[in-house]
Amino acid sequence: MSDIHALSGAYAIDALDEHERAQFERHLAECADCRAEVDSLRGAAASLAETTEVAPPPQLRTDVLSAIKTVRPLPPLPRQGHGRNAGRGRRFRGLLVAAAAVAAVGTGAVVTQPWSDDQSPVDQVITAADADHASTKLDGGTLTVYRSEKLGKAALVAEDLPKVSAGKVYELWLQVDGAMVPAGLLEGSGDKEVLLTGDAAKATAAGITIEPDGGSKQPTTTPIALFDLTQDT
Template sequence: MNHHQWDDAHALSGAYAVDALDAEERARFESHLENCQHCRDEVDGLRDAAAALGSSQPTEPPSSVRDAVLAGITGIRPLPPVTAEPVPVPDTPPSPAADLSARRRLRQLRRVPLLVAAAVILIATAGLAVWSPWSAPDDEKVHLSVTERVLTADDAARVEAAFDDGSRATVVISRSVGRAVILTEDMAQPPDGRVYALWLQSPAGVMVPAGLMPDDPDATVPLDGDASRATAVGITIEPDGGSPEPTSEPIAVFPLEA
């Protein structure tokens, strides 16, 4: 093999690592590998990277990542291609040292786009198993709201209460999520200047503030605070803005199983 003809063989390590060379190029590069420890190390490193990507668990990124990528496609200007400037022919031949330095610089320039291409191939081949952004049903719950996570939890437990006026309220709790949600149907409005206040009862029997109900007869509201050890949920009528502790008897108490 002509040395000058194959001087850029170092640049093919990335393509070789992902089996992107044709038969002739592959044979020549393997011949080159026999005498180039640097390329052998580089090929091994790229193959290790591809193997690590392929063994990773699929993850789902936030939807904002997809939106940002798509927006960037039209908003980011690509760099112009690298072109070589004409090199004047010297009156005298360059020294061996200068010739070697020039060939090394040329080889480095040639390697840049090929290494980028190899990186893209690695992502395209191994990344298919790693980066499955919009088809990972096992991870969907990671991005759900608190209310959705509670209502769809495997351990979700429901406690219902009916009022004399026909309205209803249901508390759903998930110990694994550590939160509770209340759902109301036809709930009457509280008196003027008053509000429905929500409470979580601690194992010691203390009622801890857990938020306020909106002025909506049909509402779904996640309770504030950790419900993983709560023994009950209560509703009281409090002054607008709520209170640090109940000021009236509960109009409803939802006992929660341990």
Template structure:
């Protein structure tokens, strides 16, 4: 019967098999200390279970029982002639460790449950595309490439469904000092500014404004603050009417 004292933690966690549970419940009806300890452990488990509810790992019962065996002293097999206060204190101290042992085991199990029940995974993540990527990956993307010789190379991609266009450059020379490259939507002979290009040889820039109706896209050399209308002839014109 003395072995039954160390099953309070496992009983509180519903980790006993049918035979062990039946034997322990018979013991529990006669042991006030064990009833108090079971009540305390169930209260601790209830508080922890409010954080997450996950089935305990299969090995949890064995690890808890093994820890109980090492930490809690067994009740004496042979009646002592005169129990000393030291012996009572030791027994009480052993019993007092039980809530901490089971709480620690439950806390570990709660931590495992929290990891298992994360509401996200790599498969569920939604990739956030940049504005440029949305245009480049659009099903109706139209591409025009120009080799500007010593000035570099440039490619324009336009998506009518996205109503935007993107220009990508490679080894493009810088604009003259105090000047900047300005982008333009061209339609019916009219130029509409689409923003300034940063001074970098390799870049990808989303043009400013509506691109769906543009017949072409041009680049001119303008003052570094930009112009309302072109002040120079275009150094490059990307014809979108023949885009593939």
């Protein structure tokens, strides 16, 4: 698999299935970086096991997602571009597990399933085991689309989303069987999270356009962003 390095966190806490474990152990024999990372994570897990189980702090989710960005980077998987604004993304399976262990060290607490009981629909997509993502920049902001094929859902996370003019709204789209299908509206500006409507399992792309208030049945303007959702193999 293209992101086998990212399995180090899951391997360290025995979260891999039999096939993944065998595959990763073959890789581990040849990768000194991964061996060091596994040893470090196992040490963190041992420290956690000696502490007391408590409810996770409200800030933990934000800290964990931020910690993902500090995990040893992997080469991005190649993606087929769709226009000038097409983003590049890679799977992050396993990184969430590793980051969660690292973020919890030093808190004096064992955190199990830190927000599974209270996950929003967007969080469920972002943290799904098969989730992949693609990002792009937009006028100083960042747009990231996450998709879980198993859940059949996609979500958009926007940071510093620019404000549109009066009477206009952002509209989201999924490309299914070559056609752009409405997937919801995104109102306002700044930091936003929204679950796209419709079945994203077979979608090959997602897009954003600026439409009149209330949205449109078909895009009436050129997309300001397009995201390739094609699975890497």
